[in-house]
Amino acid sequence: MIPWGGRIMRSKGIAVQIRAGRRRAAAWVSDLSLRQKLVVVILLTCAVALLVAGTILGAWERTSLRRALVRDLMAQAHIVAENCRAAVAFGDRTDAAAILQTLQALPAITGACLSRKEDPVFASYVRKGTDPAHSPRALERDGAFFRHADLAVQVPVVLDGQRLGTITLVADLESLSTRLRAGIVVILGVLAASLVAAYLISARLQGIISKPILQLAALARLVSERKEYTVRAAVCGRDEVGTLVEAFNEMLEQIRQRDAALVGANEQLEARVQERTAELQGTNEKLTREILARRQTDRALGEANEQLAETVKNLRRSNKELQDFAYVAAHDLRAPLRGIATLADWIAVDYAEQLDEQGHQQLQLLKGRVARMTDLINGILQYAEIGRVTSPRGPVDIGVLVRETVARLTPPASVEVIVGETLPRIVGEKLRLGQVFHHLIDNAIKYLDKPEGRVEIRGTADQNFWTFAVSDNGPGIEEKYFAKVFQMFQTLAPRDQRESTGIGLPIVKKIVELWGGSVWIESQPGEGATFLFTVPQAEQGRERCAEALGGVNAN
Numbered sequence: 081m082i083p084w085g086g087r088i089m090r091s092k093g094i095a096v097q098i099r100a101g102r103r104r105a106a107a108w109v110s111d112l113s114l115r116q117k118l119v120v121v122i123l124l125t126c127a128v129a130l131l132v133a134g135t136i137l138g139a140w141e142r143t144s145l146r147r148a149l150v151r152d153l154m155a156q157a158h159i160v161a162e163n164c165r166a167a168v169a170f171g172d173r174t175d176a177a178a179i180l181q182t183l184q185a186l187p188a189i190t191g192a193c194l195s196r197k198e199d200p201v202f203a204s205y206v207r208k209g210t211d212p213a214h215s216p217r218a219l220e221r222d223g224a225f226f227r228h229a230d231l232a233v234q235v236p237v238v239l240d241g242q243r244l245g246t247i248t249l250v251a252d253l254e255s256l257s258t259r260l261r262a263g264i265v266v267i268l269g270v271l272a273a274s275l276v277a278a279y280l281i282s283a284r285l286q287g288i289i290s291k292p293i294l295q296l297a298a299l300a301r302l303v304s305e306r307k308e309y310t311v312r313a314a315v316c317g318r319d320e321v322g323t324l325v326e327a328f329n330e331m332l333e334q335i336r337q338r339d340a341a342l343v344g345a346n347e348q349l350e351a352r353v354q355e356r357t358a359e360l361q362g363t364n365e366k367l368t369r370e371i372l373a374r375r376q377t378d379r380a381l382g383e384a385n386e387q388l389a390e391t392v393k394n395l396r397r398s399n400k401e402l403q404d405f406a407y408v409a410a411h412d413l414r415a416p417l418r419g420i421a422t423l424a425d426w427i428a429v430d431y432a433e434q435l436d437e438q439g440h441q442q443l444q445l446l447k448g449r450v451a452r453m454t455d456l457i458n459g460i461l462q463y464a465e466i467g468r469v470t471s472p473r474g475p476v477d478i479g480v481l482v483r484e485t486v487a488r489l490t491p492p493a494s495v496e497v498i499v500g501e502t503l504p505r506i507v508g509e510k511l512r513l514g515q516v517f518h519h520l521i522d523n524a525i526k527y528l529d530k531p532e533g534r535v536e537i538r539g540t541a542d543q544n545f546w547t548f549a550v551s552d553n554g555p556g557i558e559e560k561y562f563a564k565v566f567q568m569f570q571t572l573a574p575r576d577q578r579e580s581t582g583i584g585l586p587i588v589k590k591i592v593e594l595w596g597g598s599v600w601i602e603s604q605p606g607e608g609a610t611f612l613f614t615v616p617q618a619e620q621g622r623e624r625c626a627e628a629l630g631g632v633n634a635n
Contacts, residue, residue: 115294122282123275127196128276134267141263148319149231150224153251156186161247164194168202168237168244176203184208188251189567190230191216193239199438210380216250229253304334310336350575368387418448476510478548479503481536485517491525491535500538504546506615514589518552519584524552542616545597552606 167176176194183205192205194216206215216232219225224233228251239247265557312329316507427431431439479499486497517537524535536551557565567591588611592599598617603609 096484098475114609119279119282124280126278127271127275134271138263138267142260145259146226149251149253149256150233151420153189153231153249154224154235156183157233157247157249160192160249161235161237164237164247165244166244167237168194168196169239171196171399172328173203177205179203180205182572183249186251189249190252190257191250193217193248194245196246202245216248218248224244226253292322300328307446326448326509342537353408362443412629413629473507473509475505476508477505478501478513478539481510481514482517485521486515487521489518489525492533494531495525495528495533497521498534498536499523500536503537503539504541506546506617508615513593516588516613517548520613523584524550524554528552528554530554540565541617543617545616547612547614549610549612551608551610556600556605556607557603557609558605559603562603565601 120455158184158576162174163179166172167179180192180194180203183192183353187207189205190207190210192203193216196202201215201627204215218230219234222234223238224231230250232248232250236243237247247270299311302308310332311521312332383438427435482503486499491497521535521537525533530534530553535554537548538551539546539548541547566585589599592613592615597614599611599613601609601611
């Protein structure tokens with residue numbers, strides 16, 4: 081094998097040879113006479129036009145042949161499927177194999193496979209001379225598929241509206257290649273004949289253009305060598321060449337007049353040159369001073385840029401340390417809170433008879449505050465984990481994910497949760513998507529204020545994004561609070577009325593924006609609220625956001 085470095089050097093050598101060949105071709109064309117250049121231009125124009133036309137015709141022929149091949153093979157597959165219905169319905173392998181053997185009358189078909197739901201190879205056929213190990217298998221879906229060296233089609237075997245199995249046919253592309261080669265030979269023949277005709281015609285007719293121009297070139301050479309500005313060229317017509325001859329004659333007259341004027345102007349020019357030289361010296365000194373000032377400014381800017389880069393580096397380090405501190409602090413605070421909750425339970429059990437009703441209420445209040453503090457710490461920990469923890473990516477059925485999330489939330493019986501039928505199947509991180517839907521659905525259920533609550537989850541798609549919406553019939557949100565609800569620790573209801581940490585929606589916002597999408601609210605007070613967010617459909621956008629985001633655990 082050629083080492084990587086050797087391949088690079090070989091590629092560079094080929095590129096150098098191509099550039100050298102282009103320079104030699106350009107030099108050769110520039111040395112040709114006008115007559116030869118006209119012939120070459122005409123031939124090149126004809127060749128390009130014919131080549132484009134031939135390419136288009138070849139592409140059309142190839143497309144037509146492929147369509148015809150697909151149509152014929154699909155028709156044959158449907159015929160075989162109709163003939164095999166009875167054999168598949170009664171499980172008669174012998175009859176099915178006999179039907180498939182009739183395909184040997186079609187030399188282009190290399191193999192066939194008849195499958196049932198419980199038997200992937202119910203019957204098969206392999207053309208003589210073909211390796212039995214290459215016998216076809218059922219495809220993932222119905223339709224026609226061009227592969228490396230063959231065409232495979234698959235159609236269902238249906239009886240009374242019920243699918244019993246599938247028939248798969250595989251045909252080689254030899255006939256298609258043969259007809260394409262014949263078409264290419266014909267196109268090349270037409271191209272060669274057309275170029276010969278174009279050469280013969282252009283060689284005879286190019287003199288109409290080149291002859292007057294060559295005469296004008298000879299006269300220009302004479303004027304250049306002898307400096308005879310009194311000679312004139314004969315006008316040969318009123319076309320562009322005639323206009324060129326007239327312009328040439330006028331130019332000779334102007335040159336004669338200017339030649340006389342230049343002698344007088346030369347003396348004046350010498351005096352003006354001396355004057356301008358003095359002015360330029362002064363200007364040069366001024367520019368020198370400005371250049372020195374500019375260099376000092378550039379040096380100062382460079383130092384400022386270095387200081388800015390160092391400041392950015394320090395800020396990044398500080399942010400990293402702050403994020404690590406929040407993660408560790410939130411993680412370490414869990415143990416004391418669990419201890420406080422356990423101690424409160426012990427006190428409630430051990431001193432149940434000694435405590436009055438107010439004491440029990442105080443203990444319940446303490447346990448409620450501990451639970452709120454625990455939820456707050458868990459939310460901070462989840463928020464800090466964004467960008468730190470990775471999770472596997474794969475296909476995610478959003479409909480199934482939403483239903484699992486709703487089941488974990490266990491909404492009250494008075495709340496109806498409607499999951500849309502159009503929720504898609506996308507590629508992403510299931511844990512992160514589950515966390516987004518968890519917080520949005522939980523937020524909608526938590527703030528419902530009506531006896532009969534209703535929460536609806538739906539999804540739509542446009543050219544670049546999936547758009548998901550979680551709607552409720554709750555109290556709604558005023559527009560002035562749209563931005564506030566996505567800020568850390570911000571809640572609209574007092575904490576003694578609604579238990580909320582104010583972290584769920586900021587987590588949703590951070591995940592969605594790192595994913596490459598956006599999140600917003602559509603609501604009117606008293607008419608419910610709709611939380612919407614977008615997810616990019618482009619795979620590269622999802623991978624880029626996944627690299628920036630990492631994994632997030634949905635709790």
